[in-house]
Amino acid sequence: MSPTRHDDTGPTRQSLAHGERVEWHFHSVHQLAAPGRGVLRVFTPAGSWVVPPHRAVWLPAGTEHAHQAHGPSELRCLTFAAELNPLGLQRPAVLAVSPLLRELIATLTGPGASRSALLEQAALEQLREAPELPLGLPTPRDPRLRDLAELLLADPADPRTLAQLGTAVGAAERTLSRLFRRETGLSFPQWRAQLRLHHALALLADGRSVTAVAAAAGYRSPSAFIEAFRLAFGTTPGRYQRERAD
Incomplete structure (x- = not known):
């Protein structure tokens, strides 16, 4: 099955049951995916990444990927325009999430939340300082x-x-x-x-x-x-x- 294009251009929040998958797709924007709870496994053609709470995965624009939840999970995502790349990474990476960035993600993806340029800029600044963690499993x-x-x-x-x-x-x-x-x-x-x-x-x-x-x-x-x-x-x-x- 060919990956589908998802045109999410703002913060999203999605509940996932244990074992539930989000099948292969890609975005035209960069995506930061962080589980609010549960464990998220992210698959790409190049390998897989495991993402527990307090961590997030950076998915560059155009990266084909799929998600699977382990345990009842909540997938929280922020997107950034393709020309914005605070990490300078052209490949997926798992990042350590600071307490402030975690709160920003929770606020921006919260129920009824509206887009806030100020909060999104703060999240972008936090990303610039987020250390990459060696949690990938290359295929x-x-x-x-x-x-x-x-x-x-x-x-x-x-x-x-x-x-x-x-x-x-x-x-x-x-x-x-x-x-x-x-x-x-x-x-x-x-x-x-x-x-x-x-x-x-x-x-x-x-x-x-x-x-x-x-x-x-x-x-x-x-x-x-x-x-x-x-x-x-x-x-x-x-x-x-x-x-x-x-």
């Missing part, structure tokens, strides 16, 4: 890497080494390691770590316990999972779940 193109990725997407806790996975997909460990760096910009351990974080966020959104999520996502212990989560998202998984419930 490899090589058929052997795609087969390997499918194995791990089906079971992120799969403990096999790259050499063992190479045996399953018919490629040498050295070849796969070189291809991962060339096609994704990440080493295989980095790519697998991103995949496990993506999977963990989706499981937390489903209400699983931290211990259960750590095991299902392939971490050697709950403490190892908590530390990896804290480094990636700036909070612990337990605190993240409590904040979602508030």
